[in-house]
């Protein structure tokens with residue numbers, strides 16, 4: 001495993017959000033966006049001729065809110081939604097999430113440590129403040145998803161998510177790489193979670209590089225310790241060429 005890479009050819013940057021560009025927080029809405037982040041992303045977007053996108057589990061609208069006034073190309077909800085460089089929105093086949101919500105809402109209402117996050121195409125059940133309920137959360141979602149063949153379960157950091165089958169951060173990166181201004185460049189993806197492995201797998205397949213933030217097994221070839229270290233590497237890219 002190498003430390004952060006030196007980019008030797010024109011690159012396309014794909015960046016996860018939570019745990020990668022910002023430190024994790026107690027609640028989804030409480031993340032702190034460092035004051036240097038938006039100016040840095042703006043400068044990098046210009047430096048990479050527009051080939052920079054956020055690839056997140058969050059809704060795209062939430063990414064836009066955190067990064068305002070920037071509206072970057074973005075994939076949200078683990079690849080279920082994608083906004084290309086021209087601003088066109090692509091969505092996975094809409095799926096009725098009501099049965100999933102009906103199954104997890106009573107849990108979230110009963111246990112104050114649980115948190116239900118409804119998105120457009122996915123549902124997240126957070127248990128950061130009730131880690132002893134991990135198995136209950138997983139079992140409840142596994143049970144309801146038995147009758148939902150179009151949905152699949154993801155396990156992130158203190159969160160289980162029901163999301164559409166057949167899309168992932170990897171499929172989103174592949175879609176960007178077929179389009180201007182990404183195509184022809186070397187994809188570089190930075191992420192911190194198990195849910196980012198599909199992205200690392202995709203960039204490897206496309207001859208690119210993965211950067212894992214933090215500990216844990218990974219397919220990424222590079223690693224750094226924290227979002228602060230990644231931001232400092234990103235800043236160095238502005239000086240590098």
Ligand SMILES: O=P(O)(O)OC[C@H]1O[C@H](O[C@H]2O[C@H](CO)[C@@H](O)[C@H](O)[C@H]2O)[C@H](O)[C@@H](O)[C@@H]1O
Pocket residue numbers: 016017018019023024025026027028029031055056057058059117124126128156157158159161193
């Ligand atoms: O793919 P990402 O951009 O990393 O998004 C993954 C999930 O991030 C959010 O949850 C995580 O971050 C929260 C804030 O730091 C934290 O409180 C929570 O425990 C983490 O799981 C977000 O709420 C989810 O929708 C994203 O899928």
